[in-house]
Amino acid sequence: PYTPLKGGISNVWFDRFKIANDCPEHLESIDAMCQVLTGLIDEEVKSGIRKNRILVGFSMGGCMAMHLAYRNHQDLAGVFVLSSFLNKASAVYQTLQKSDGVLPELFQCHGTADELVFHSWGEETNSMLKFLGVNTKFYSFPNLYHELSKSELEKLKSWILTKLPREVEGQNE
DSSP states (O other): OOOGGTTOOOOOOSSSSSSSSSSSOHHHHHHHHHHHHHHHHHHHHHOOOGGGGOEEEEEHHHHHHHHIIIOOOSSEEEEEEESOOTTTTTTHHHHHTOOOOOOOOOOOOOEEOOSSSOOHHHHHHHHHHHHHOOOEEEEETOOOOOSHHHHHHHHHHHHHHHHOOOOTSSOOO
16 A cells, blocks of 8 residues: 555555655655565575675665665665655665765666656755765756656666676676
8 A cells, every 4th residue: 555645556665655755754664675675685695696796776666775775785786776765854864874884886867857756856865875975976867757768777787787797707696
């Protein structure tokens, strides 16, 4: 059930009280999904994938990825978020205020014409994460709505290949 749809069933990562950055986070549903995703990460590690070769991200999944990486798995290779944001008083910010280790790099893209998740919310999220010690890259895409573009995906592909270069033969891929 998704509160912004008046409790209607929706395929979302977690519940929100509303689609806005100035309200509390629905931490109960975020934390429950973090546990599920931690299980998936643990399975990948058990199968031989090193944690520093795992990337997570995208829109609402981008918000989920930021919670997962910056609150629970600060040893991941990186986080990518496309058309995503964190609430102003996010638990992610609270966790990072207490963190002093190396954090996963953030790759973030946002369309300037996005009417569902405002570009300014993405910029604000990026600025706050940068202030809290995250190495970030933020790309604005003029006239792009809440959607993907070829140029955005090309930038993401390039970043992924930089973060996860082909490993030397004999190591896990």
